[in-house]
Amino acid sequence: MRAPTSYQAAFAQFAQGLPAAERALREQAFASFAAAGFPDDSAERWHYTDLNKLAPQNVQLPATLGAPALDELLLPGCESRVWLNGRAQQAAAGGEMPSGAGDALVQLNRAFALPGLQLQLAAGEQRAQPLHALLLTQAQAPGEMHHLAHRIALARGSRATVLLHSAGLPGAASFSSHQLDLDLAEQAQLTLICLQQEGEQAAQLLQTRARIGRDAQLRLINLDFGGQLIRKDWQLQLAEAGAQLEVHGLFAAQQRVHLDNQYEVEHAAPHTSSRQLLRGLGSGRSKSILNDRVLVRPGAFKTDSEQRLANLILERGAEINAKPELEIYADDVKCAHGNSCGQLDERAVFYLRSRGVPEAQARALLTYSFADAVLAQLPIAALRLRLAQTLTRQLGAELDFEDLT
Amino acid sequence: MTTLLDIQDLHARVQDKDILKGLNLTVNAGTVHAIMGPNGAGKSTLSKVLAGAADYEVTGGRVLLAGKDLLALNPEARAAAGVFMGFQYPVEIPGVSNMMFLKAAVNAQRKQRGEPELEAADFLAWVRHRVKQMKMDPAMLSRGVNEGFSGGEKKRNEILQMLVLEPKLMVLDETDSGLDIDALRIVAEGINAMRSPERATVLVTHYQRLLDYVQPDHVHVLAGGRIIKSGGPELARELEEKGYGWLQAA
Numbered sequence: 131m132r133a134p135t136s137y138q139a140a141f142a143q144f145a146q147g148l149p150a151a152e153r154a155l156r157e158q159a160f161a162s163f164a165a166a167g168f169p170d171d172s173a174e175r176w177h178y179t180d181l182n183k184l185a186p187q188n189v190q191l192p193a194t195l196g197a198p199a200l201d202e203l204l205l206p207g208c209e210s211r212v213w214l215n216g217r218a219q220q221a222a223a224g225g226e227m228p229s230g231a232g233d234a235l236v237q238l239n240r241a242f243a244l245p246g247l248q249l250q251l252a253a254g255e256q257r258a259q260p261l262h263a264l265l266l267t268q269a270q271a272p273g274e275m276h277h278l279a280h281r282i283a284l285a286r287g288s289r290a291t292v293l294l295h296s297a298g299l300p301g302a303a304s305f306s307s308h309q310l311d312l313d314l315a316e317q318a319q320l321t322l323i324c325l326q327q328e329g330e331q332a333a334q335l336l337q338t339r340a341r342i343g344r345d346a347q348l349r350l351i352n353l354d355f356g357g358q359l360i361r362k363d364w365q366l367q368l369a370e371a372g373a374q375l376e377v378h379g380l381f382a383a384q385q386r387v388h389l390d391n392q393y394e395v396e397h398a399a400p401h402t403s404s405r406q407l408l409r410g411l412g413s414g415r416s417k418s419i420l421n422d423r424v425l426v427r428p429g430a431f432k433t434d435s436e437q438r439l440a441n442l443i444l445e446r447g448a449e450i451n452a453k454p455e456l457e458i459y460a461d462d463v464k465c466a467h468g469n470s471c472g473q474l475d476e477r478a479v480f481y482l483r484s485r486g487v488p489e490a491q492a493r494a495l496l497t498y499s500f501a502d503a504v505l506a507q508l509p510i511a512a513l514r515l516r517l518a519q520t521l522t523r524q525l526g527a528e529l530d531f532e533d534l535t
Numbered sequence: 536m537t538t539l540l541d542i543q544d545l546h547a548r549v550q551d552k553d554i555l556k557g558l559n560l561t562v563n564a565g566t567v568h569a570i571m572g573p574n575g576a577g578k579s580t581l582s583k584v585l586a587g588a589a590d591y592e593v594t595g596g597r598v599l600l601a602g603k604d605l606l607a608l609n610p611e612a613r614a615a616a617g618v619f620m621g622f623q624y625p626v627e628i629p630g631v632s633n634m635m636f637l638k639a640a641v642n643a644q645r646k647q648r649g650e651p652e653l654e655a656a657d658f659l660a661w662v663r664h665r666v667k668q669m670k671m672d673p674a675m676l677s678r679g680v681n682e683g684f685s686g687g688e689k690k691r692n693e694i695l696q697m698l699v700l701e702p703k704l705m706v707l708d709e710t711d712s713g714l715d716i717d718a719l720r721i722v723a724e725g726i727n728a729m730r731s732p733e734r735a736t737v738l739v740t741h742y743q744r745l746l747d748y749v750q751p752d753h754v755h756v757l758a759g760g761r762i763i764k765s766g767g768p769e770l771a772r773e774l775e776e777k778g779y780g781w782l783q784a785a
């Protein structure tokens with residue numbers, strides 16, 4: 131399958147102003163993408179998400195966006211950086227253009243991507259304040275697209291908390307792609323919150339590759355609340371002994387959202403551990419996919435992994451396909467997994483009602499508390515509160531959060 | 536004396552099985568009634584029907600609460616009207632703290648009755664006082680509802696909820712089972728603290744034990760879906776001695 135012609139036109143326009151050296155690299159990347167086209171559903175990983183059918187076919191470069199009001203999106207106590215339709219609103223630390231192998235989506239991103247969040251910490255550097263990278267989209271015309279490349283590299287013993295936050299304002303249909311590279315050297319610690327609140331007509335592709343070094347720790351909190359077509363790939367590698375990974379995931383898929391999260395956790399060294407708690411809520415006619423693969427490489431003895439998937443179907447038209455997968459090629463490992471998909475416990479609903487809580491509120495409270503197992507992990511209190519309110523608004527109920535925070 | 540609860544010829548079924556088969560019971564304000572009876576007699580079914588559980592279908596009869604049709608109300612409206620059922624098997628709700636649960640319940644009831652919400656600080660003091668009364672650890676308030684509680688702790692939590700909600704009609708389904716003697720005394724004190732001329736209590740129990748601490752005014756035997764015998768406190772002692780066989784045979 132080849133890339134749609136509108137991508138060719140957009141690229142020709144984009145490439146015009148580029149310096150020659152960069153242009154050659156971009157052209158190579160685009161040629162690879164154009165030759166391969168979007169992956170189709172013949173590949174297992176793309177079984178549920180055929181981008182040839184789902185991704186926008188008519189795209190164009192984005193208009194420059196005037197400064198929208200950001201107060202409601204920014205967070206107190208965080209250092210913020212803002213991108214509007216893929217353009218940095220502050221002096222950008224220009225990352226190096228990556229080149230080389232990668233699938234068609236990597237190549238598409240490389241052809242067009244501007245620098246996104248580029249964070250590099252020196253050895254031992256501790257960032258006290260969370261860094262809030264706000265990626266805001268508001269398409270003026272249908273099919274406006276932008277692409278960003280993000281990189282977070284933590285040298286030995288450094289620490290940071292980062293909120294990578296994509297949000298959409300009401301507007302036309304948009305398309306964005308993001309490459310995210312994470313590199314944690316020995317004993318580095320990163321808490322990464324990846325919050326997706328795209329608009330109702332937004333398509334977003336995110337591909338993340340993480341390398342977790344010796345005794346380093348990655349805590350990932352992946353939250354999906356919006357969008358129309360969302361596909362996220364997570365390749366998380368425990369590369370050296372003592373590496374640790376914790377993933378908390380939550381999605382609330384509504385209306386006609388198509389939401390696909392593909393996790394691949396690779397234990398490539400001995401004495402590594404991964405814990406995953408992934409939860410989801412499906413309502414409306416949404417379709418959610420959650421694939422969670424843990425791979426234990428030969429030699430990765432004393433691997434300790436746990437996968438806990440639990441999802442709730444809130445409305446009958448919603449669909450959730452969740453699957454934990456485990457492939458073990460090493461001895462002496464401990465791997466646990468669980469996967470449940472169901473409705474609310476009707477006995478609990480009745481218990482609440484028998485105490486005077488109206489049915490709708492009882493359901494909202496139970497649903498909320500199910501989701502809160504993930505939200506409670508957020509290290510930024512103001513964000514937790516805001517998302518608690520977002521979620522209850524989605525659930526159509528009023529709850530009191532005084533006792534939560 | 537005013538009649539608080541009036542059950543007339545009540546028939547109910549669960550999963551196409553008739554359980555209650557013409558049950559009559561009148562409970563006046565200010566009184567305590569004990570309902571005893573063999574396993575499977577329908578005691579929990581009666582409790583659940585009064586609370587409004589959906590899986591129990593009423594197929595005949597009437598239930599009036601202070602003269603109003605109770606069966607026409609949904610469970611939350613019954614609670615707001617003053618009905619409280621103590622569950623034989625209280626439900627665990629991980630993730631919803633006891634405090635959140637109590638606050639949601641009290642404010643929801645007040646809202647349904649058109650009363651203003653309580654001030655948070657006042658409410659906290661109100662709850663803490665009752666936690667102490669039940670000799671529970673205040674830290675339980677931030678734990679999930681009944682999450683990881685022992686059988687006895689769950690029953691105490693039922694009484695705590697009752698003390699906080701201050702209902703008019705209390706239907707306590709085997710609140711005494713699974714309690715050691717100290718816990719039984721604390722639970723009994725909680726029940727006695729709620730006795731008042733405007734309120735009434737229906738105690739469903741297997742044993743005389745609880746009735747040593749909470750003196751009933753009336754004792755009934757429920758068997759085969761009906762009240763087959765009623766009497767005073769002495770009936771409970773007689774049942775303790777002789778069991779139910781002599782009544783059912785008669």
Ligand SMILES: Nc1ncnc2c1ncn2[C@@H]1O[C@H](COP(=O)(O)OP(=O)(O)O)[C@@H](O)[C@H]1O
Pocket residue numbers: 549550554572573574575576577578579580581590
């Ligand atoms: N939810 C239910 N589903 C099926 N059968 C039930 C259910 N609840 C009660 N029953 C049946 O109804 C009868 C009465 O039960 P119950 O009211 O619990 O008795 P008691 O509380 O007096 O021991 C029993 O035969 C029991 O098996």
Ligand SMILES: [Mg+2]
Pocket residue numbers: 578579580623708709
């Ligand atoms: Mg029973």
